[in-house]
Structures are given as structure tokens and as C-alpha cells.
Amino acid sequence: MNATPTSASSRIMAVTxxxxxxxxxxxxxxxxxxxxxxxxRVLVLDADLGLANLDVVLNLFPxxxxxxxxxxxxxxxxxxxxxxxxxxxxxxxxxxxxxxxxTPEVRxxxxxxxAEVEPKFDHVLLDTGAGISDVVLYTVSLAGEVLVVATxxxxxxxxxxxxxxxxxxxxxxxxxxxxxxxxxxxGEGRAVRQQLQQVVDRxxxxxxxxxxxxxxxxxxxxxxxxxxxxxxxxxxxxxxPGAPAALALVAIAGRITG
Amino acid sequence: xxEALVELSSRDALTGLANRRAFELxxxxxxxxxxxxxxxxxxxxxxxxxxxxxxxxxxxxxGDQVIRAVASALIDSVRPMDxxxxxxxxxxxxxxxxxxxxFGETVAERVRRRVERMPVAVTAAPGSAPLAxxxxxxxxxxxxxxxxxxxxxxxxxxxxxxxxVSIGGAFAPQWVRSTPSLWQERADKxxxxxxxxxxxxxxxxxxxxxxxxxxxxxxxxxTFQIQDHE
Numbered sequence: 334m335n336a337t338p339t340s341a342s343s344r345i346m347a348v349t350x351x352x353x354x355x356x357x358x359x360x361x362x363x364x365x366x367x368x369x370x371x372x373x374r375v376l377v378l379d380a381d382l383g384l385a386n387l388d389v390v391l392n393l394f395p396x397x398x399x400x401x402x403x404x405x406x407x408x409x410x411x412x413x414x415x416x417x418x419x420x421x422x423x424x425x426x427x428x429x430x431x432x433x434x435x436t437p438e439v440r441x442x443x444x445x446x447x448a449e450v451e452p453k454f455d456h457v458l459l460d461t462g463a464g465i466s467d468v469v470l471y472t473v474s475l476a477g478e479v480l481v482v483a484t485x486x487x488x489x490x491x492x493x494x495x496x497x498x499x500x501x502x503x504x505x506x507x508x509x510x511x512x513x514x515x516x517x518x519x520g521e522g523r524a525v526r527q528q529l530q531q532v533v534d535r536x537x538x539x540x541x542x543x544x545x546x547x548x549x550x551x552x553x554x555x556x557x558x559x560x561x562x563x564x565x566x567x568x569x570x571x572x573x574p575g576a577p578a579a580l581a582l583v584a585i586a587g588r589i590t591g
Numbered sequence: 592x593x594e595a596l597v598e599l600s601s602r603d604a605l606t607g608l609a610n611r612r613a614f615e616l617x618x619x620x621x622x623x624x625x626x627x628x629x630x631x632x633x634x635x636x637x638x639x640x641x642x643x644x645x646x647x648x649x650x651x652x653x654g655d656q657v658i659r660a661v662a663s664a665l666i667d668s669v670r671p672m673d674x675x676x677x678x679x680x681x682x683x684x685x686x687x688x689x690x691x692x693x694f695g696e697t698v699a700e701r702v703r704r705r706v707e708r709m710p711v712a713v714t715a716a717p718g719s720a721p722l723a724x725x726x727x728x729x730x731x732x733x734x735x736x737x738x739x740x741x742x743x744x745x746x747x748x749x750x751x752x753x754x755x756v757s758i759g760g761a762f763a764p765q766w767v768r769s770t771p772s773l774w775q776e777r778a779d780k781x782x783x784x785x786x787x788x789x790x791x792x793x794x795x796x797x798x799x800x801x802x803x804x805x806x807x808x809x810x811x812x813x814t815f816q817i818q819d820h821e
Contacts, residue, residue: 437628470764487812494811495803502796503764505773532810540780 345457347476350483351492353463356514357482358390359563361460366418366570367586373455375420380472381462385425391416392566398426403442409449418568440471447475465499474504484515485525494529498537501545510548512585515555522552551585553578603677605655606662614676614684618771621686625763633690635699635760636778640790642681650716657754660711668705692762699758699793707791710751755791757782
């Protein structure tokens with residue numbers, strides 16, 4: 334079985350988590366900034382169509398959003414906005430509530446938009462919504478790589494595991510990358526990965542033709558600087574580039590670019 | 592003429608059902624359709640239980656009669672829009688487009704019961720095993736002799752048998768571009784479970800795979816706490 338069920342490019346990475354509030358959008362935005370700093374052309378697409386908040390995280394007030402692209406009011410080119418941190422964004426903005434359920438139209442729009450932006454960037458990050466809804470699953474299916482963000486909290490672990498299980502069984506996903514956010518001690522990310530892998534080996538892999546492998550991209554330590562940057566609606570990499578969490582994100586970007 | 596050739600190349604000669612080639616084409620089309628429309632669709636894979644014993648006991652003429660009878664039972668228990676195919680010797684598959692998760696179990700059970708309750712008239716090959724030896728065979732719930740093999744040793748005895756099928760099923764993931772082979776593997780996996788859990792059973796892949804069981808949670812947290820105290 335191939336690693337991905339689709340012909341989706343490995344330049345497209347879906348960032349998902351199952352549970353909300355684990356720092357998915359924070360990771361997407363700051364990872365994009367770290368990749369941009371490494372000289373890559375990066376686009377973050379706010380795929381949380383129903384409850385978008387990438388604009389809030391980046392303190393942007395977009396006049397043109399994905400909604401305008403979907404309805405034909407604006408060209409895709411005009412909707413791609415520069416974000417602080419040197420990367421580009423496609424924002425969902427508010428008023429996208431009607432897209433929170435998957436319909437054939439949303440599906441076609443998303444597929445078209447992603448196919449069009451893909452050749453223009455080195456990395457396209459799809460910041461999905463929380464949960465394991467059909468919109469989230471569909472968005473992930475458009476990506477060649479999937480990054481699951483989890484914290485060491487039991488609820489986050491459970492939702493991360495459920496997400497991995499669904500992706501493996503319904504999409505044939507065999508490689509899942511993991512970022513463990515808000516770790517409190519050394520090696521905690523590794524322990525979380527091992528823990529998830531163990532349950533996957535026991536309950537998911539026996540039902541599959543080839544096993545799911547979880548790869549730890551890195552830990553992001555709990556860091557008061559994160560809270561401060563989020564409150565100020567700034568990128569951590571810009572507000573406090575020397576903070577431990579910022580350095581961790583730069584290291585993760587380094588692992589992605591190889 | 593071309594139509595007739597296409598028809599020939601897509602039909603199974605014994606049963607008139609779609610053959611494996613036609614099935615694979617239809618499955619690929621359905622994967623595409625499901626991905627585009629978001630409708631749900633069910634794939635069932637079926638296998639006649641202990642079919643080898645039917646063949647070994649009464650010969651392949653009887654085996655063919657059983658296969659034809661099962662084929663017509665399958666056709667009769669699904670909608671005209673569903674595609675019933677013979678994909679191997681005693682293996683069948685049914686593609687059910689636009690079949691909601693809530694109806695999967697019902698339709699698969701209907702298929703299973705229909706086969707189970709259907710008497711099949713077979714012609715046993717001359718010299719095949721006497722009836723007395725047939726009874727213990729699980730493939731034959733009832734074997735009613737129309738003509739005793741002992742009384743007319745050379746004539747082909749007519750008898751009525753029943754067979755059962757094991758059924759596995761999986762729904763296509765909505766909206767997601769999966770692959771036909773992945774979908775089939777998932778259904779086959781369930782068929783394997785139905786076989787190993789006793790046959791004459793329906794096993795559908797649970798649709799809510801996102802549910803995390805208590806056992807899974809226990810393993811997820813228990814060891815984690817142990818590592819915590821290291």
C-alpha cells in the first residue's frame with residue numbers, strides 16, 4: 334500500500350489534531366514563519382472554514398477571503414495575502430459558516446484552490462479545523478503529508494489517536510508526523526510518540542496490510558513567551574525569537590526541510 | 592455487434608453476473624462518484640461457505656448449480672441499481688451505491704438470510720457420496736433425497752440442498768478519494784472475520800472508527816503514567 338491514498342503532493346501538509354485548543358493554528362503559523370526564514374516559499378491555508386481563526390492569530394483583517402474566491406467575487410491571486418513572518422496566507426475569514434459542512438461545491442472549490450497554489454510554493458500548510466469531521470478528513474486527503482499536533486494531556490492524546498486511526502483505516506495513511514506541544518520535560522514528546530505508536534501497534538496495525546508509522550518532528554516546550562505572543566497577536570518567532578518554544582519550532586522546520 | 596462483445600466481456604458466463612473485470616471498473620467508478628458526491632456507498636464481499644465440500648461431494652455440476660442459485664438469490668435481494676458480480680470461483684461482490692450507514696446491516700442480513708433459506712436443486716454426480724455422509728457437512732443444512740442413491744445407483748440423484756454465505760462489508764469513506772483496492776481490502780477483512788467467527792455471518796466494518804474503546808484508552812494512559820514516574 335502506498336503511503337498516501339491520493340496523488341497529493343508531499344509539499345502539501347495538513348496540520349490537524351482532533352482536539353481543539355492544542356495550538357494547531359499557533360504551530361501552523363509559526364512553523365510557516367520558520368520555514369520562510371529558511372528561505373522557503375510558504376502558504377498557510379485556513380482550512381477551518383467554519384470557525385477560522387488564522388486571521389486572529391496573525392492580527393490580519395482581510396478584505397478578501399476564500400469566500401470571495403469560492404463565490405467568484407475575487408481571483409485566487411488577489412486573495413493570497415502576505416503575512417507577517419514572510420509567508421503567504423489564504424484566509425477563510427468569518428462568514429464561512431455555510432462551508433462548515435462538506436458539500437460538492439466546497440469540495441470542488443477546495444480542490445481547485447489547492448491545485449492552483451501548489452506549484453507556486455515550496456510548502457502549503459492546510460490548517461484544518463478541530464475534530465474529525467468530513468471537512469477535516471477531506472482536507473487531509475488533499476495533502477501528501479499529515480502533521481498531528483497533540484499535547485501530553487489525556488484528552489488530546491485520545492483525540493490524536495482517534496484521528497490517526499481514522500486516517501489509517503479510511504485513507505490508507507501510513508505515515509503520520511507528530512508535534513507534541515506544551516511539553517514540560519525533556520523527552521516528553523518521545524514518550525508521547527512511543528505511547529501512541531504502542532496503541533496503534535496493538536489496535537490499529539493488526540488490521541492493516543502495512544503498519545502505520547508515527548514520526549516525531551519535535552517537541553514544543555510549554556513556554557510563557559507563547560502565551561504572551563498569542564495575547565499580543567504576534568508570531569512567537571517575531572515577538573520572542575529566542576524563546577525555547579521558538580527555537581523548537583525552528584528545529585522542527587529544519588527537520589521538514591531536511 | 593460491439594455492444595454484444597462488450598456485454599460478453601463484462602459478464603460471467605456461468606451466472607450472467609458482472610465478471611471481475613466489470614466489477615473492478617464499477618468499483619473504480621463508484622470510488623470516484625462517492626468522492627465527488629459525498630454519498631455513502633457500501634461494498635459487500637461474499638463467499639459460499641464450505642463450497643469445496645459441495646464440489647467434492649456431488650461434483651462440479653452440482654457446484655455450478657449452487658453458484659447459479661446463489662447468484663440469483665443475490666440479484667433478488669438487492670436493488671436493480673446495485674451491481675452484483677462474481678469475482679472468483681465461489682466469491683461474489685455487491686456494490687451498493689447511495690446506501691446509508693444505517694441500512695448496511697439490514698441489507699447484508701437480507702442477503703445472508705435469502706441464501707440460507709433458499710433450497711437449491713442439485714444433480715449429484717453418479718457415484719458421489721451417499722446421503723448419510725452428507726448430513727454432518729456444515730455446508731448442507733438439509734439434504735433431502737428425491738431419489739435414493741442406493742435404489743438407483745447409476746442414475747444421477749436429484750436432491751435439494753441449502754448453502755450459506757459469509758458476508759463482509761465496508762462503506763466508502765465519504766468525500767475522500769480512496770482507492771478501489773483499499774475499499775476492497777476493508778470489505779475482505781470483514782469477510783475474513785465472518786469466516787473465522789463461524790460462517791453464515793455478516794460482518795460490517797464499524798462506521799464510527801473514530802470511537803476509542805476503553806481498552807485503547809487504558810493502554811494509552813496506563814503506560815504513560817508509568818513513564819511519568821521514571
